[in-house]
Amino acid sequence: MVGNNKILNSAALISLLVICVVNSSVLVTIFDEWNSDGPYSHGFLGIIVVCYVFYLQRKKLHIKSLSITEYLFGFCCLAISFCVALIAQLSSIQQLQQLALFSSLLSLMFCFYGWGFIKAYFTPLLLLFLIMPVWSLMQLPLRELSTAAGQWGPELIGIVVGRDQYRLSTAGGMFDVEPACSGLGFFLVAALLAFCVGYFNKLSTKRTLTFLAICLAISIVANWLRIIIIIVVGTFTEMQHFIVQDHLTFGWIVFAVCLIPLIYIARVYFDDSQKANNTQESIDSEQVSTTTGVSKTQSIATFALLALFVTAFYWIPSRFNENYAFTVPSLSNYEMAGESKGYSPNWKPYSQGASKERFFYYVKEDVGFQVYLADYVKQEQASEMIFVENYLYDDQFWHDVEDKKLPLLDNQYLQQVNLAIVQRSQARYRMIASWYVINGVFTSDKKRAKLAEVQAALVGEPGATLIAVALDYDGQNSALAEKKLSEFIHSYLNP
Structure with a gap:
């Protein structure tokens, strides 16, 4: 021993x-x-x-x-x-x-x-x-509750509030309830406070959980008050008041004010330290370490x-192949108008940490297709194919119209791909289809792609590629545009 x-x-x-x-x-x-x-x-x-x-x-x-x-x-x-x-x-x-x-x-x-x-x-x-x-999973229910409170709270004093998912609109402006506005920070601080009080005040498990419930309830109400006050003040000041501009600081001020009753409740109703100190000496004597x-x-x-x-x-x-790059297929039914360019004059996708980015241009019967390839020799944190900061279009210029799946018929590699429909002007729309290739595995599902990344890394072939295809159209016949895009992808996967 x-x-x-x-x-x-x-x-x-x-x-x-x-x-x-x-x-x-x-x-x-x-x-x-x-x-x-x-x-x-x-x-x-x-x-x-x-x-x-x-x-x-x-x-x-x-x-x-x-x-x-x-x-x-x-x-x-x-x-x-x-x-x-x-x-x-x-x-x-x-x-x-x-x-x-x-x-x-x-x-x-x-x-x-x-x-x-x-x-x-x-x-x-x-x-x-x-x-x-x-604890990010907690943001969704807290965000939903906060958005609902932001709608009915101002309506109690006569302010009409419209809601579109997490966007609230009044006569004075629009308010987006972002994930950071969910109140998760208040929620976690309240939980931390409750367990600290339970420890230092020598509370039993039952009394600690009771105080925890009180703390969490007050933290949720504090975030509701923050959102309601910001919407009311923003409506009457046309979004010019400082609490609208610096809502994060204002939120912590509101939460700090709400901590005052919590501190009082903890001191008066949840303090068993005196009772516990009477028996602490005997307890300590029983807990001497005997290593x-x-x-x-x-x-x-x-x-x-x-x-x-x-x-x-x-x-x-x-273990990885430093020369990895997706092999571009040769298409017999489409004419290649531009080959392996490092940029596009009218398409600015972003793939953080990509080893190589390439653009290809194809034409058939006056219909043009752009193909974007983002190759990754290997992936690591913040330099990966599936990353929150990656995007296929610049939302400063393009407005998201719809996100869905585009089915592919008679294809041995894929049954469907991801499809984003975006709009830049009244007569300019763009369809962007995308999928992933990891060591010979084709998929449009992010979870399946992550699993394929692990399998590829284990066998020493972690090379992966994001493939995206863009088709511009006037927005008049979306069904026809989807059909042409689907036909091109079928030819691209089955040259």
């Missing part, structure tokens, strides 16, 4: 540092979210609180030798976390990478300390999870798994 407490702690610390170094790019994405004006801007303040609570709990860890069953559970969790982290890295899914990092760190500590680590540090671990930027450590076999197995993960993390992405 490894009987020295310092050796055990040193081994755990070294393992933590190795995981953090390997996932340094993931840590950078977390820090970027904390440094932004988004819903996770409280992250740096939150991590200070987390570290402080970890420090306060440092003597609560009751270390003992791990049973085989307990260790195997932690080992399996660590192996699964490493696999998820590797898949997330190969597919460049940021939030999955962040979740896998948290899970890997937690599972690693479990392999060294077992359930005692979870019990001793449950509160700081929960607080750490709350400041992780992985016996983990076995050498368990330690070696943990380090072996960590070494395997580090090797795979660097070796798998290192």
Whole structure:
């Protein structure tokens, strides 16, 4: 047995540092979210609180030798976390990478300390999870509630509000309820506050959850008030008031005001610290650490798994064909009017991190088609084929009319492609069809493409290409335009 407490702690610390170094790019994405004006801007303040609570709990860890069953559970969790982290890295899914990092760190500590680590540090671990930027799924319901409140709130005082999805319009202007306006930041800060109060005021689990419900309710109402006030003031001032221009700062001011009753409620109705202090001394005496450590076999197995993960993390992405480029088919039914140009005079798509971008021009019976190819030798975070900042048209000049699927008949590669219909003027429309090619896999589905990226990276062929075809028309006969576009794509896929 490894009987020295310092050796055990040193081994755990070294393992933590190795995981953090390997996932340094993931840590950078977390820090970027904390440094932004988004819903996770409280992250740096939150991590200070987390570290402080970890420090306060440092003597609560009751270390003992791990049973085989307990260790195997932690080992399996660590192996699964490493696999998820590797898949997330190969597919460049940021939030999955962040979740896998948290899970890997937690599972690693479990392999060294077992359930005692979870019990001793449950509160700081929960607080750490709350400041992780992985809660974007909450934005959709919160955004929906906020938009509804922004509509009926002003109507209570006689302001007529029209709604088009997440856009609200009044006589004084238009208001877009963006995802950043969902109130997710208020929601997470309120949850963080509730668990901090529960910890420092020695609340029971039931009373902590009760206070959590109160905090979350007030955070939602605070965001509703912010949106309602902005719409009302913006309507009467024709969008000129400073709270309309700097609505983020105004929102935090409203939330800070709403914290005042929360602080009062916590002090008066949710403070059991005095009662808990009477029994704290006896509790502390029962929680003296008696370290016996983990076995050498368990330690070696943990380090072996960590070494395997580090090797795979660097070796798998290192294999790629630096000369990869999609092979352009030769079309017999269409005349190529322009070949392999690096730009287009009237089409400005954007693919961040693409190794090469090419434009081709085809003509048949006075109907012109533009083909855009964005080749990726390999993909990594923020330099990937499917990325939130990529676009197929500039929305400053083109207005989105419709997004749908364009079916393809009698095609062995694809049954349908993505189709965006955009408009620039009354008589100028454009259809843009797009799909993805990853190591011979053709798909228009983003999830299927991400899976294909992982499979391609595992076999050492991560090259991928975004293919987009644009057809301009006057907007009079969309069915005919779709038919011509479908015929061209069929010929392009089956030359």
